[in-house]
Amino acid sequence: SAVISQKPSRDICQRGTSLTIQCQVDSQVTMMFWYRQQPGQSLTLIATANQGSEATYESGFVIDKFPISRPNLTFSTLTVSNMSPEDSSIYLCSVEGQWDTEAFFGQGTRLTVV
Amino acid sequence: GENVEQHPSTLSVQEGDSAVIKCTYSDSASNYFPWYKQELGKGPQLIIDIRSNVGEKKDQRIAVTLNKTAKHFSLHITETQPEDSAVYFCAASRMRGSQGNLIFGKGTKLSVKP
Numbered sequence: 298s299a300v301i302s303q304k305p306s307r308d309i310c311q312r313g314t315s316l317t318i319q320c321q322v323d324s325q326v327t328m329m330f331w332y333r334q335q336p337g338q339s340l341t342l343i344a345t346a347n348q349g350s351e352a353t354y355e356s357g358f359v360i361d362k363f364p365i366s367r368p369n370l371t372f373s374t375l376t377v378s379n380m381s382p383e384d385s386s387i388y389l390c391s392v393e394g395q396w397d398t399e400a401f402f403g404q405g406t407r408l409t410v411v
Numbered sequence: 412g413e414n415v416e417q418h419p420s421t422l423s424v425q426e427g428d429s430a431v432i433k434c435t436y437s438d439s440a441s442n443y444f445p446w447y448k449q450e451l452g453k454g455p456q457l458i459i460d461i462r463s464n465v466g467e468k469k470d471q472r473i474a475v476t477l478n479k480t481a482k483h484f485s486l487h488i489t490e491t492q493p494e495d496s497a498v499y500f501c502a503a504s505r506m507r508g509s510q511g512n513l514i515f516g517k518g519t520k521l522s523v524k525p
Contacts (some may be wrong), residue, residue, distance in 0.1 A: 392511065400445070
């Protein structure tokens with residue numbers, strides 16, 4: 298299985314600021330995804346990070362708020378922009394293996410906005 | 412829209428008993444159904460999955476069944492142990508051929524009492 302490293306693991310941020318979360322995979326993967334898990338809730342897909350092109354956002358999520366980069370097949374970033382307390386969540390990176398088997402998750406970034 | 416319903420939301424069993432968690436999905440195009448276990452402070456861990464061309468899959472104490480006609484799938488854990496205590500999420504693929512673009516159920520908090 299792919300080993301996924303997310304940084305930072307947690308952060309406390311002031312409202313109005315932005316935070317960039319990094320996701321590094323130890324092998325090349327075809328698909329990378331970003332999910333949000335609000336406190337005590339389920340996981341919701343924010344967007345699919347496409348290598349070399351703009352991310353594909355799900356309903357309710359927009360690029361201005363959650364810009365995503367994916368410069369290569371092993372790395373992606375998610376930025377949470379102009380944060381408010383409602384953005385306090387766990388943000389999770391997920392990858393789909395090169396052989397289209399299953400999807401794995403990173404440990405997540407626990408974000409608190411004050 | 413697409414939806415995955417999961418029941419029960421909480422489940423308490425005695426060590427050694429069996430636990431069953433049930434999910435239903437709405438999108439007929441879904442063809443991949445993973446189950447994830449999430450322990451406190453950690454990212455979701457894939458424990459078993461099933462594809463739409465299979466009715467049942469087993470891995471040691473864990474089994475998953477799928478009824479495509481009824482759009483139901485279930486997780487069965489036998490001989491439960493205290494270390495099985497966690498939140499379990501079912502999910503269904505939102506795109507045919509994708510294992511990472513998922514819609515999740517709301518989760519079941521399983522407690523196994525020694």
